[in-house]
Amino acid sequence: MAERFWVVLSQVATLFMLMGVGYALAKVSKISPAGTREMSGLLMAVAIPCAIINGFPKEWDLGTLGMLGMAAVAVAVSYLLGVLVTLPLFRKEGSSLRAPLRFGSMYGNVGFMGLPLVAAVVGQEALVFVSITIIVCNVFAFTHGAMLMGGREAVSVKKILLNPAIVGSFIGFALFLLRVELPGPVQSTVNHIANLNTPLAMMVIGAQMSRADLLRTFRESKLYLAAAVKLLAMPLLTAAVLLPLGLDRTCYLTLVILAGTPAAGLTSMFAEQYDRDTARAAQLVSFSHLLSALTLPVMAVLAETLAG
Numbered sequence: 248m249a250e251r252f253w254v255v256l257s258q259v260a261t262l263f264m265l266m267g268v269g270y271a272l273a274k275v276s277k278i279s280p281a282g283t284r285e286m287s288g289l290l291m292a293v294a295i296p297c298a299i300i301n302g303f304p305k306e307w308d309l310g311t312l313g314m315l316g317m318a319a320v321a322v323a324v325s326y327l328l329g330v331l332v333t334l335p336l337f338r339k340e341g342s343s344l345r346a347p348l349r350f351g352s353m354y355g356n357v358g359f360m361g362l363p364l365v366a367a368v369v370g371q372e373a374l375v376f377v378s379i380t381i382i383v384c385n386v387f388a389f390t391h392g393a394m395l396m397g398g399r400e401a402v403s404v405k406k407i408l409l410n411p412a413i414v415g416s417f418i419g420f421a422l423f424l425l426r427v428e429l430p431g432p433v434q435s436t437v438n439h440i441a442n443l444n445t446p447l448a449m450m451v452i453g454a455q456m457s458r459a460d461l462l463r464t465f466r467e468s469k470l471y472l473a474a475a476v477k478l479l480a481m482p483l484l485t486a487a488v489l490l491p492l493g494l495d496r497t498c499y500l501t502l503v504i505l506a507g508t509p510a511a512g513l514t515s516m517f518a519e520q521y522d523r524d525t526a527r528a529a530q531l532v533s534f535s536h537l538l539s540a541l542t543l544p545v546m547a548v549l550a551e552t553l554a555g
Contacts (some may be wrong), residue, residue: 295358299416344524380505486546503547503553
């Protein structure tokens with residue numbers, strides 16, 4: 248177990264070193280806030296969708312379809328439980344702060360952080376389960392999460408359907424279901440773009456963290472609770488709930504690891520869009536990413552132990 252812990256830690260450390268590159272470049276003004284937004288847009292628009300498309304296996308049978316269906320149901324159940332867990336939290340806070348704290352406690356960085364992390368720790372064959380998780384996560388985030396942040400009027404079916412990750416998931420699933428292989432040059436192009444995801448995503452996160460007041464962040468007790476819920480309670484709850492379902496080992500590991508990813512960048516984006524406490528939303532995102540360097544290896548090894 249100790250040996251596996253260090254293997255996982257080394258993979259996580261590599262990702263954090265890439266984040267460090269982005270952090271350093273932003274600190275010396277080589278990556279501007281505008282550049283960070285453009286890189287983030289590039290990731291969302293093409294790199295993540297291409298990585299999702301590549302995540303679907305080339306062959307399938309009824310057993311594979313059943314496994315993907317079970318994974319989708321399992322993820323949905325874990326998010327429903329997340330809604331219940333976060334509902335009583337931060338009641339003493341004003342709505343401006345309560346909304347992003349609850350959102351960040353529940354929704355993780357399954358795209359930017361989850362895709363490269365699962366690819367490094369579990370393997371490329373697990374990316375299909377990341378794709379399923381991204382679909383379910385986006386549906387919840389743009390319905391329950393949007394309502395939490397901006398009220399009922401914030402919910403938009405159009406935003407869900409036109410989300411690039413959702414579009415990429417639909418394309419990947421359609422190709423998978425129809426057993427269609429992309430032409431050689433097209434597949435090579437998709438591969439090259441998908442390979443941008445890991446380094447670019449980590450550098451974007453690092454650049455975003457460089458603009459947070461980290462010293463103030465460590466003095467915010469509310470952020471410790473929100474981070475503990477996201478990084479510890481959510482993966483532990485997911486691990487316990489999914490264990491009796493008899494999921495495929497790769498699927499189980501992937502879903503537990505994704506449940507332990509740090510707060511989604513969407514936390515601060517929604518906070519800004521719906522006029523919530525943007526500063527502390529951004530602090531929660533940065534703080535949870537820092538702490539995840541310690542918690543993710545532990546959660547990954549625990550999931551492996553439970554999965555046998």
